[in-house]
Amino acid sequence: MSRAAAVVRKYATTSAVSLRNRTAYFSNYFGSLVTYGLFVFVFSRVWTAAFAGKAVIAGYTREAAIWYFIVAELAAFGFGRFYWGLSRDMKSGQVAYLLIRPYGFVAYHFFERMGPALVDTIVLAAEGFALGTLFAGPPPVANSLAAIAVVASLLLAGSLQYFLQMTIAMTAFWLEENAAFFWIYQKLSLVVGTLVPLEFLPDTARKVASWTPFAYLAYPPARIFVAWDPRDAASLLLSQAAWVLGAALLAKAVFLLGSRSVSVNGG
């Protein structure tokens, strides 16, 4: 077996075993399905009320706004909870086993978390599409290229979510409590591009947001989904890829620095 094949097998098996663990109980999905469905229902009502008497707000119709929310929430719900598991491993001391294996620590966790997250996202997408069709009519997918771009953008959004949340979780190498950082991260990512499209924000806020990674989490896949334009999509995908690369490098740097400062004393 070549070295490259061994590395591919290492990370593929990591995802597969982690996924098997996640699907051990279907009831694991129940909570997310109910919460996500409730959010979609509530926001479909909110947008229906907001668009009463108006055909378009900031370039979005009522239907587009509802579909935007459904796809944006997929990125937030499917990939938005890496922090909790990562942080638990760091704080419980389980990190002891994780630090003595021959793998890239950040890469291993990427594949470990991404396998189950992808399945979570697919399950939620099925629900979202059913509810969207019910509340806002057929999905506005322009063509297969648009569909591929949406999927690619969701994957990039998931990757960016992972590297940012991993970075926050790894502050546990220095800090006893870091949940406040994640709380701020979560709120900012909700406000910037998840609950409402960036176009709904005031100009200055939108400009500021576009210089932060939060604008490249939920916004790109949802925007590409409801307003397909090949040029805009390419630009959004490139920006997302650049942020993913930057966040991955940051996570790696934080690991290298933080793992020198592990201070788990006692048994």
Next chain:
Amino acid sequence: MPVIEVDRLSKTFRSRVKPRGFVAGIRAVAKPETRIVDAVRAVSFSVEEAEAVAFLGPNGAGKSTTIKMLTGILSPSSGSARVLGLDPSKRGGRERNALARSIGAVFGQKSQLWFHLPPADSFRLLGAVYEIDRKALAARSGELVERFGMAELMDVPVRRLSLGQRIRCEIAASLLHSPRVLFLDEPTIGLDVVVKREIRLLLEELVKRDRVTIFLTSHDIGDIEKICKRAIIIHHGEVVVDESMKDLKHRALAKKYVGVKYAHPVDIDLPGLSPVKRTEDAARFEVDTRRHRLPELIAALAARGELLDLTVEDEPLENIIAEIFGSRSAAEASAVTAAARDARVEEEDAPVAGTDADGRGEP
């Protein structure tokens, strides 16, 4: 060449002191108060290949911290450690990976198995992580399953296994990649006597048959006596004892327990030695061999009447270790063991109860 070499290894932790009261809390934001804990202080030792070493100490002595530095989880504050010639404190890169492939670890209070999945899945993942060829993995898993008696357990979700079954799987999992050094941190914690014995036999076999070096921390004296031939005792972060189990057990405190039972009631009183237990035809003596010669004592007891039984027992290892653990400082602990060493020298010339200075027995 030693497999583990530790030279003046130290680890200092700095932790924030939680302020008491609101005002102190506000002040601590600007000027936090920190406390420095010297968990390990200039520890030095080396371990040879296929040696089984017990690394002992009371809670908070620095055992786990040392193991974590040797496995590369913690970086030392000063000093150095080399395991199989590699530096565990290196982060990333080939040296780190080479070390990870050569060592195994079992932390008795943590698990490396996936809780909701059968051990077979964890083995498959660990095989992939250590880049073991599929055929080689199947062969190695099969061998370990047979040796550890896990055939019935491999397809049962870990959450349904008993603690003993889980620990067996944990140890087997840590051996999948055939490590040359195995670090065990409290591997038998919470296990019943039967399972403990099984685990000890398996570990003994690993040392003898596979020449695996074992570095073990445990509070269980049985583990230590059965598995290890050498003990390093760490106290207040410093090594206070580093000697063979035999020396530690038989000579450290120079104390023996002698029991006698006679066929008929006899006068058992011996000058200079009071029994700790006594009936009219039996007695048990605690003998300080610095003051009394054992052969002459036994001869004197045999001369008292018709013997039915005579036993000579060592000071229980537990007592020896407890005395060292009970010392308030590392210096005091060292003094306890130094006194024991001196006692060995004195033992050579000591008179025995019931004998005179020439060693002759009383009638």
